[in-house]
Amino acid sequence: MSLQAKEATVVTLDANGREETERGISIELVQRGDIIKVLGGSKTPVDGVVIQGHSSVDESFITGESMPIVKKKGDSVVGGSLNTKGTILIQ
Numbered sequence: 001m002s003l004q005a006k007e008a009t010v011v012t013l014d015a016n017g018r019e020e021t022e023r024g025i026s027i028e029l030v031q032r033g034d035i036i037k038v039l040g041g042s043k044t045p046v047d048g049v050v051i052q053g054h055s056s057v058d059e060s061f062i063t064g065e066s067m068p069i070v071k072k073k074g075d076s077v078v079g080g081s082l083n084t085k086g087t088i089l090i091q
Contacts, residue, residue: 004080008045009037011089017052036090038083046079048090055086 008030012021022037027045030036038044040055056068059081063069068084071077077090 005043005045008034009039010034011037013089033091038077038088038090040083040085040087042083044077044079044081044083044090046090048077048079050075050077050088051091053086053088055088056084058082058084 005027007024008027009022009024010030011019013035014020019037030046035051036045036048038055044057050071050073052073054070054072057071057077058068059078060066061080062078071088077083077088
C-alpha cells in the first residue's frame with residue numbers, strides 16, 4: 001500500500017475521445033468506470049486497463065522483471081507501478 005499513489009486524476013472524454021475535463025481526487029474516491037490519466041514519471045493510482053495512449057511501465061516490484069513493460073490500449077496495469085514514459089488513460 002505504501003507504493004500506491006495518494007491521488008488520481010479523473011478525466012471525462014467527449015464523443016471523439018478527447019479530454020473535456022480533468023480533476024484530482026483521493027484514490028479512495030475512485031469509482032469503477034472512472035477514466036484515470038497517468039502521466040509519465042508518476043505512479044499508477046489503481047489497477048486498470050489502458051483505453052488510450054501507450055507507455056512503458058515499471059512493474060518490477062510485482063513481477064521482478066527488471067525492464068519496463070510496454071503498455072498499449074487493452075493492456076492491464078497494476079496500481080503502484082511506475083509509468084516511465086508517455087501519458088496513458090486507464091479505466
